[in-house]
Amino acid sequence: MNDADLKDGSRKRVAELVRAFKHNEKDYLRAAYNETQARTDFITPLLEAFGWDVHNTRGQPLALREVVEEATVEVGEEKLSKKLDYELRLARQRKLFVEAKKPSIRIDRERAAAFQTRRYGYSASLPIAILTNFHQLAIYDCQPAPADTDEAHVARLLLVDYKEFEERFDELWPLLSREEVYSGAFDKRFSVDATRRGAEQFDDFFLAQVKNWRERLAADIHSNTPGLSAEELTYAVQLFLSRIVFLRICEDREIEKYETLKNLDAGSTFDALMDVLRRADAFYNSGLFRLLDDERLETV
Numbered sequence: 001m002n003d004a005d006l007k008d009g010s011r012k013r014v015a016e017l018v019r020a021f022k023h024n025e026k027d028y029l030r031a032a033y034n035e036t037q038a039r040t041d042f043i044t045p046l047l048e049a050f051g052w053d054v055h056n057t058r059g060q061p062l063a064l065r066e067v068v069e070e071a072t073v074e075v076g077e078e079k080l081s082k083k084l085d086y087e088l089r090l091a092r093q094r095k096l097f098v099e100a101k102k103p104s105i106r107i108d109r110e111r112a113a114a115f116q117t118r119r120y121g122y123s124a125s126l127p128i129a130i131l132t133n134f135h136q137l138a139i140y141d142c143q144p145a146p147a148d149t150d151e152a153h154v155a156r157l158l159l160v161d162y163k164e165f166e167e168r169f170d171e172l173w174p175l176l177s178r179e180e181v182y183s184g185a186f187d188k189r190f191s192v193d194a195t196r197r198g199a200e201q202f203d204d205f206f207l208a209q210v211k212n213w214r215e216r217l218a219a220d221i222h223s224n225t226p227g228l229s230a231e232e233l234t235y236a237v238q239l240f241l242s243r244i245v246f247l248r249i250c251e252d253r254e255i256e257k258y259e260t261l262k263n264l265d266a267g268s269t270f271d272a273l274m275d276v277l278r279r280a281d282a283f284y285n286s287g288l289f290r291l292l293d294d295e296r297l298e299t300v
Contacts, residue, residue, distance in 0.1 A: 011169050013049035018165050028103045035102040042134035043100045051178030073120050084120050095181050097121050097129040107136035109152050118146035127190035135162050139175055
């Protein structure tokens with residue numbers, strides 16, 4: 001099959017999916033129609049229409065599968081493990097992430113979904129990432145660092161309604177199709193350096209963040225406890241960083257209530273933090289918190 005026939009066949013399959021969705025659109029837009037159903041009925045078939053072997057019908061070994069569902073990506077300042085919906089690959093190389101939502105979620109305005117998608121792509125140093133519920137499809141530039149306060153349109157390269165999938169098929173093909181990735185055209189389009197490490201961009205950002213936190217903590221602790229020696233100051237900074245990172249990981253894994261640290265009382269942040277640490281000391285009975293009342297830090 002030549003390239004023209006391949007593309008034409010893909011266009012026809014996409015058109016069939018559009019007709020199927022349109023036929024029962026009201027039902028699909030109800031909140032009861034969930035993400036798993038949307039993935040099964042429309043999102044996985046859409047990726048297959050663009051040539052991706054989602055169900056590994058070619059029988060490739062795990063390391064060489066074209067699509068990995070529920071793949072793991074490390075995100076955020078603490079490099080927390082998250083599960084993304086689809087990872088599209090060339091051999092063992094990540095090329096695209098696709099994040100799925102149920103159709104009742106407004107892709108065009110949902111900030112949390114946009115941030116999640118961009119953060120996944122940014123953390124893996126991918127050029128773009130895709131967010132879709134089939135009803136809408138958004139493509140995001142993953143080079144700018146995402147912030148959870150960004151509106152959904154920030155860094156968005158393309159937003160397409162499902163009724164436009166046929167009309168704008170030629171725009172979607174170079175961004176979504178397996179053929180473009182496997183031919184090398186995708187990498188050329190985004191000037192991807194095949195030799196770069198996948199997380200190098202994020203690693204540099206994270207190290208810069210940690211350095212900034214250390215400096216700010218050291219300055220604050222020193223101003224409030226000027227009698228500490230250099231060794232004691234270093235010790236105090238590392239102690240607080242370790243505890244905070246530990247609790248943030250617990251939050252992210254739903255062991256602790258999410259955003260407990262973020263929502264501490266701004267008027268008495270330190271006292272509130274110490275209350276959280278004392279509770280953690282009692283709950284986890286961990287060596288990380290046994291030094292909570294160390295004499296050197298009793299006034300910190």
